[in-house]
Amino acid sequence: MSELIVALNTVGDLTVSGISTATLETRLHRLAAAVRAAVDEVEQVNDVTRLHHEVASYCYLSATVVELFSADLDEQTLRHLGEPEHQPRLESLATARRALALEPLLSWSLITTFRKQENMHTPMQ
Incomplete structure (x- = not known):
């Protein structure tokens, strides 16, 4: 995101009259590259966040199965x-x-719904 801010501050005014086409094109390319980099950075953060959610849910499911089918499981x-x-x-x-x-x-x-139905402890969400 910081690259985008730098690009916005350094591309100059794109609306100046008399700006050459080559200068405008160079500035727009620089700005487009910065926007793409910012989008990539956000997508990477989203991927990491999604992975965190997946790992947390896997651990939660594992804890539920272990708790449900532990050595304390009786016939009743x-x-x-x-x-x-x-x-x-x-x-x-x-x-x-x-x-x-x-x-x-x-x-x-x-x-969480399953754990509530089975009167099992549920962590705060």
């Missing part, structure tokens, strides 16, 4: 999870897993 809880009314909940957890790479924030939301 297992039967409880196998009841028909729990099938959509478990399916939502599977959907959350599939959504990780495509929509990590949707995945986070699905996991």
